[in-house]
Amino acid sequence: MITDYHAKYYAHELNRVGGTGADRLGRALFDACVDLNPHQIEAALFALRSPLSKGVLLADEVGLGKTIEAGLVVCQYWAERKRSILVVTPASLRKQWALELSEKFNMPSVILDATIYKERQKLGVPNPFRDRQIIICSMHYAASRAEEIKDIAWDLIVIDEAHKLRNAYRESNWLGQRIRWATEDRKKLLLTATPLQNSLLELYGLSTLIDERLFGDLASFRTQYISYGGDISGLRERLGAFCWRSLRSQVIEFVRYTERKLITRPFKPTEQEHKLYEAVSGYLMRDETYALPSGQKHLLVLIVRKVLASSPYAVAGTLEIMRDRLRKLRDEAKQNASALDLLISGEEIDDDLLDEILDDQEDASPGDEKPKPEKEPEPQAKKIDLQKLDAEIDELTDYIRWARSLGIDTKTRALLKALNIGFSAMEEMGAAKKVVIFTESRRTQSWLKAFLEGNGYAGQVLTFNGTNKDDASGQIYQEWLAANEKSGRVTGSRQVDLRTAIIDRFRDGATVLIATEAGAEGLNLQFCSAIVNFDLPWNPQRIEQRIGRCHRYGQKHDVVVINFLNERNAADRRVYELLEQKFNLFTGIFGASDDVLGSMAGGVDFERRILEIYQGCRSEEEIQAAFEKLQAELDEQIQTKMRDTRKLLLEHFDEDVHDRLKVNLVGAQKRLDRIGRLFWAVTRHVLQNHAVFDDQSFSFTLQNSPVARVSHGHYHLISKTQENVSGEYLYRLSHPLGEHVLQEALKKPCSLAEVVFDITGHSTRIAVVERLRGQSGWLSLQHLLVESFGSEEYLLFSGMDDRGNNVDQETCEKLFNCCGQARSIQAIPDFVKEWLRRNQERYTQATLAKNLEENSRHFSEARDQLDKWAEDMEMAVQKELDDTKCQIRDLQRRSRQAPTIEEQHSLQEEIAKLERKKRTLREQVFDVEDKIAEKRDCLVEALEKRMQQKTTVTPLFTIRWSVI
Secondary structure, eight states, rough: OHHHHHHHHHHHHHOOOSSSTHHHHHHHHHHHHOOOOOOHHHHHHHHHHHTTOOOOOOOTTTTOEEEEEEEHHHHHHHHTOOOOOOEEEOGGGGHHHHHHHHHHHHOOEEEOOOHHHHHHHHHHHHHHTTTSSSSEEEEHHHHHHHHHHHOOOOOOOEETTGGTTTTSSSTHHHHHHHHHHHHHOOOOOEEEOOOSSTTTHHHHHHHHOOOSSSSOOHHIIIIIIITTTTOOOHHHHHTTTTEEEOOOHHHTTTSOOEEEEEEEEEEEOOOOHHHHHHHHHHHHHHHHOSSSGGGGGGHHHHHHHHHTTTTTHHHHHHHHHHHHHHHHHTTTTTTOOOOHHHHHHHHHHHHHHHHHHHHHOOOOOTOOOOOOOOSOOOOOOOOOOOOHHHHHHHHHOOOOHHHHOSSOOHHHHHHHHHHHHHHHHHHHHHHOOOOEEEBBBHHHHHHHHHHTTTOOOTOOEEOOOOOOOHHHHHHHHHHHHHHHHTOOOOOOOHHHHHHHHHHHHHHHHSEEEEEEEGGSSOOOOOOEEEEEEEOOSSSHHHHHHHHHHTTSSSSOOOEEEEEEEEEHHHHHHHHIIIIIIIIISEEEEEEEEOHHOOOTTHHHHHHHHHHHHHHHSSHHHHHHHHHHHHHHHHHHHTTTTHHHHHHHHOOOOOTHHHHHHHHHHHHHHHHHHHHHHHHHHHHHTTTTTEEEEEEETTEEEEESOOOOOOOOEEEEEEOOOSOOOSSTTEEEESSSSHHHHHHHHOOOOOSSSSEEESSSOOOOOOOHHTTTTTOOOEEEEEEEEEEEESEEEEEEEEEEEETTTEOOHHEEEHHHHHHHHEESOOOOOOOEEEEHHHHHHHHHHHHHHHHHHHHHHHHHHHHHHHHHHHHHHHHHHHHHHHHHHHHHHHHHHHHHHHHHHHHHHHHHHHHHHHHHHHHHHHHHHHHHHHHHHHHHHHHHHHHHHHSSOOEEEEEEEEEEEEEO
8 A cells, every 4th residue: 555645746746747758758658549659759759859949840751650749749738737739730630630639649629610610609709719628720720710829829739731831931822821920939840741842942931830030031041052052961950950750761660560452443334334424524524514604613523523433323413413403593593503502512522522622722722822712603694595504404314314224333343343352352361351442422322332232241331421310320329329328438429429339330240331531531440451442532642541541550461452443444544553653552561652642732733633634635545645744744743853852851860760769669668657557556545435446457446436527437547558448437647537636646735754665565676675674764855846948847855864874866766666654753853854954955956957957958059040040141131242243243244345335334334233232232231230130139138038947846745764
């Protein structure tokens, strides 16, 4: 058993802010349901290393878990009560962030969009960005609400896929400029696997998001690093202060990756299927149609082409929506309705895919000069030719009848053979008989479910589309709720719990999951090792995201990727070749590299170019020529000349990287073992009258809860070595019950007493304590809080034995590893009190000196950065002066060689103008140098003031100790 004195010390140790190395990340690592990967610990420590830094860029290669690294940092901030946190991410990743924060780190979050924002304002919340939860929002929404965001003193802002904002330094870049302005002077964590693709200016742009003083202005950056003979080694050194990048080659020993195995299933549509495709395709290519108004034609054609390649069933449903609109147009019932609104309202394409399509249109707008309207207005209608309109309605009706008459198409029949091949491959690997089929159409999803259930898979097929309003999903949800009523897994959110229910059913009882694009984000399907791309997206990043649902951490088998290929469609064949050969999506250990995916600017440009080819090329020769041109452009982008520069700048070549990762891993494991031991002991002590404990399984049954919002039930301590339960019965530091336990232990009064430590009953040998067996003495514990650049907490022991010998800090700490019993005593001798006081003062001064030394290092780094910034700024002005001098010398040379008096006179006038400019610039150089020096001195002075230490010393307890 431990005493109140043990519990108070343990609780302070578990709550302590500060430390170095794994100690700093201890609480975050302990609370996180993630594998302990040393490169992620290293990256998180890099992000936390300086209290003066305005942020860092984490740029690990694809597949190494940047989200986990950011989650560790966010979790540590949360543990340190720094809870004003904002995550800015592309719209398609918002749900994934919310799930990762909840499932892996037990942190509450809210996705803030226009709807939620308005709802909260109606409830009387003036600025919904102020919340006790982590705020998650899209980049575009953050830009549109820049004023509200700027008004908040955020502790941390995470920007995912930060390369989308690489042009933030340009005034024409509306999105980047708004986010940069809204978040300036806040601590930021930027995440991207592609920090540098085509220009060094991309690095400059990202640096300005973090801190505008990491480099000087644009002119000085160009002069130093981009012009001929640019100082690449100097740039690398400066990047090292704020950019961290781990490579796959460095971590392969610590992270096990399986491979991807590609199976291509060609199919040849029947003559009727092919003719229907050709007919509808020709209709889409026509210049003027009522169903495809010019103002929305691009989006409409993109949507229709996606379902055209999916299934005749989906084609018929889509064309019916278009035909119904034309009928309404003809009847003048809804002449002003938007064609896009009506098509979207038919729920043909999955909501998540639609969000991405519309968001991508914004991302692709030139320069992002201004926000796009949420709905593009339809142009003013021209006078309707009723005869032409009737003909178009009849044409669509024919296509619909044609599609419905085809019955089960060739592609759908090919799915059965593909599944058999996939399951055979999985049987050979010893993998579970599970497959996830992806389609871009909800109608195709329903069609495939009915087909498979009627062809050998009855009762084995599930669907997932983000909403799942069907009766079967509702039944699964109700059964899951009943089964998990007392498991602690029920969150109360139908959307979250329904998602979990379907995935649980897929894992435990079903064979096939048919998912729309909603299933490609945020789902963890490591237990499934086969993917069928029934409809293959043109966007390579979405394909990578799909495969990444199964090919990820925790996957124990190679992942089989099955793709369908229409042999009668020349454009489909060439798209497939590009995706397979140029992007390397379907084979290998990692799939597409960050170089390749990043060069596609999110896949939007690539997708748009593909659509242009489908729309503009009629003959096979035209298709081949267009794809050859596109492939040449891809080669130039993918094999960019920046590759060598990127490698030189961003890859770490330290010889000790591998050893450092090993040290980090060992140090973190030791720290977590200690945290777990202390937390379990203090829990047992505080809850001894509330729960029954099982020390073998590190679990306990809570019989009467001391916290109103905590349920009775069986709790399990979080573990890094075995699978954890999910939900409220997973016990960790951030659990409401865990927080209660620590607070109760901190409040223990701990008056003067004697504590008898029992080394005999301790399970392992502690040599320094064994040497004290049979001896006694005194010790005190005090809490030291040092506030300077940041807050650091220290627990300082002062100890002596009865012979007056000093007992050091480490020995005192290890004394408290032993169980003990406490008994009260009356008083402490005056000479002991004085000895302890002097010792406490000495330890406090030594700790303050060490803290000051650490702060001095941070101060020196920050001052050096300001010095370099000042030099950069002065260099820009000096360069303009030097350029003017060069112009003058060139004009003087040309004047001497001028053949006529008139030409000489003209050149002399230009020289005179430049001489005046030179004199002005000379004066400006001194002026600017003075201003920059003054600004730099003010900033340094502000840093010096912040470095002054403010200390608070709190005595925790004094005891007489003895060891038996």
